[in-house]
Amino acid sequence: MDRQHLGESSAKRLRRYDPVDQLLLKEYGQRLGFLDREEALTLSSSSTIFVVGQMRALAAFASDPKCVVAKGVMRQINDFVRAEAGSSSKASQTVGYVRDADGVRKVVIVCVPAEATRNNNSARPDAVSKALVKFPQFAGMDDEPFGVYALGYTAEDALVTAMAVGRAAHRLNFNSNRAMRAKNSSESCVVVWSAEGRPPHLGRRGKLELVVDNIRMAALLTEMPTNQLNTTTYTRAIEGVAGRLRDRFGADIGLEIIKGQELERQGFGGLWNVGKACTANPPALVVLSCNASNAKPDDKSIVLVGKGIVYDTGGLALKTKDGMMGMKTDMGGSAGLLGAFAALVETKAIVNKSLYFIGCLAENSIGPDSYRHGDIIEMYSGLTVEINNTDCEGRLVLADGVA
Structure with missing residues (x-):
């Protein structure tokens, strides 16, 4: 096989299993469905049952006579x-087994610590996701459906715990070609329970599923390697999100893309200089808007501005090999805000204001056109900045986005 034919075959395979397309089509990865506390989670539909919450929520759940739970699970x-x-105050977990008419089921109980952390949320969603992602069902390595009881002593804590469960459930596993290619038609179920009763308004099944779906979208974008998610494909992904919001939800979505040298011509000196060395995939400013077509000049708006550095080498202030590991996630801020924008639109949480998402996309790489220490660049705001560290690119791109 000649080199040209080999290249064409590789390109066809890449198009066929393009993770960005998989993301937008939402056909890959474990599907999650959310149930109210009164609905039974039957063992026959799930090979593994997870029970997740802080100790006081677990204790309240165990003593609730209204819980529809198999006796074996409640005994555990x-x-x-x-x-x-x-x-x-400490994290702990146990794994047990329950036998029923359909066979043996695994029961995993995860106790989330109550002590506060810098995450500043009483439900400790960080600990929930960290504990669950270690299991193959959440890491995208097991196609079997599972069941989860997401517990919170308060309604808000139950809601946050359910979202953290969704965050832990990977849409794709990049270490397994099988997991990436196979559609998973099964649905895993999450029961949201609190000692106060049903979770608040957002906890209604439809809205919670929309929010969790966008959390998982943001997580998948952040986990994508840069050879798959660069500024070009990331822009296409954002365009796909805009199209989905228009087509499926009838939202008034505007889209503007300023890319490459057009950034320089329009005065976005910070974003342009950070990303101009990557000529294959130039920097871009991507703006989504909702309900902006009829807005008046004096109307107040909500603007979400995200750092979208798809890879950060440090520029000419080159990072070490260890410092460069994980820099594919330097666009996580923009991915999180893109998910937040989509969730706000889909749940109609903001109806009387214009909502904007601004993604400042660039790759901070090295090349003949790299910006240098000592360069003085003019920002979109009109201010000038002298560069003394090319590894401080985030503030440059965000300053242009905010301005």
Whole structure:
């Protein structure tokens, strides 16, 4: 096979299994469905049952006579609560098994620590995701459906726990070609329970699923390697999100893309200089708007501005090999805000204001056109900046986006 034919075959395979297309089509990865607390999660539909929450939520759940839970599962929870009652501030978990008419089921109980952290959320969603992602069902390595009880002592905590469960469930596993290629038609179920009763308004099944779906979209974008998600494909992904919001939700979505040398011509000196060395995939400013077509000049708006550095080498202030690991995630801020924008639009959480998403996309790479230490560049605001560290690119692109 000659080199040209080999290249064409590789290109066809890349198009066929393009993760960006998979993301937009939403046909890959474990599907999650959310149930109200009164609905039963049957063991027959799930090979593994996860019970997740802080100790006081686990204890309240175990003593709730209205819970529709198999006796074997509830027995496991009660045993765990009695054994771990004195360690509510620490994370702990146990794995047990329950036998029923359909066979043996695994029961995993995860106790989330109650102590506060810099994440500043009482439900500790960071600990929920960190604990669950270690299991193959959440890491995209197991196609079997699973069930989750997402518990919170308060309604808000239950809602946050459910979102963290969704965050842990990977849409794709980049270490497994099989997982990337195979559609998963099964649906795993999450029961949202709180001692206060049903979760608040957002906890209604439809809205919660929309929010979690966008959390998972943001996570997948952040996890994509740069040879798959560069500024060009990232822009296409944002265009796809805009199209979905228009077509499926009838939203008034505007889209503007300023790319490459057009950034320089329009005065976006910060974003242009950071990304201009990557000539294959130039920098771009991507703006989404909702409800802006009829807005008046004096109307107040909500603007989400995200750092979209698809890879950060540090520029001429080159990072070490260890410091460069993980820099594909330097666009995570923009991915999170893109997901937030889509969730706000889909749930109609903002109806009386214009909503904007601004993605400042660039690759901070090295080349003949790299910006240098000592360069003085003019920002979109009109201010000038002297560069003393090319590895401080984030503030440059965000300054142009905010301006």
